Amino acid sequence: MNCPLCNAQNEDIIFENTLFRIILVDEIPGYIRVITQKHIKEFSELNDNEAIELTLAIKKIEKTMLKFLNPDKINIASLGNMVPHLHIHIIPRYKNDPWWPNATFCEKLRNFQYPPFDKEKYKKEIKSCF
Numbered sequence: 852m853n854c855p856l857c858n859a860q861n862e863d864i865i866f867e868n869t870l871f872r873i874i875l876v877d878e879i880p881g882y883i884r885v886i887t888q889k890h891i892k893e894f895s896e897l898n899d900n901e902a903i904e905l906t907l908a909i910k911k912i913e914k915t916m917l918k919f920l921n922p923d924k925i926n927i928a929s930l931g932n933m934v935p936h937l938h939i940h941i942i943p944r945y946k947n948d949p950w951w952p953n954a955t956f957c958e959k960l961r962n963f964q965y966p967p968f969d970k971e972k973y974k975k976e977i978k979s980c981f
């Protein structure tokens with residue numbers, strides 16, 4: 852199968868188990884992506900226990916993100932139009948970030964200096980939730 856998420860390389864994996872892996876995405880400071888280990892297209896293809904586990908993982912990540920990065924908002928998105936393998940984007944948002952108030956998948960409106968953060972400490976903090 853020619854799926855970039857099934858054949859992922861060079862991911863910055865923070866944590867993984869049999870259901871999902873959590874990676875840090877460098878495109879935006881603090882940006883996290885949660886990717887299911889199996890190739891499924893839609894959230895409803897998870898069984899109930901898996902859906903609960905994944906949802907709670909997202910909640911933990913969001914909480915850590917709020918505490919650690921202090922963003923104005925967190926965006927959680929599952930699109931998969933381009934890559935139909937279930938993955939959830941968890942994105943810290945700041946008023947005046949390059950896309951605000953639009954989604955980060957839209958065109959950039961401006962430049963923005965992201966607040967500095969300790970990447971390794973952040974990863975450790977997220978990992979400690981699991």
Ligand SMILES: [Zn+2]
Pocket residue numbers: 854855856857858889890891935936
């Ligand atoms: Zn896949």
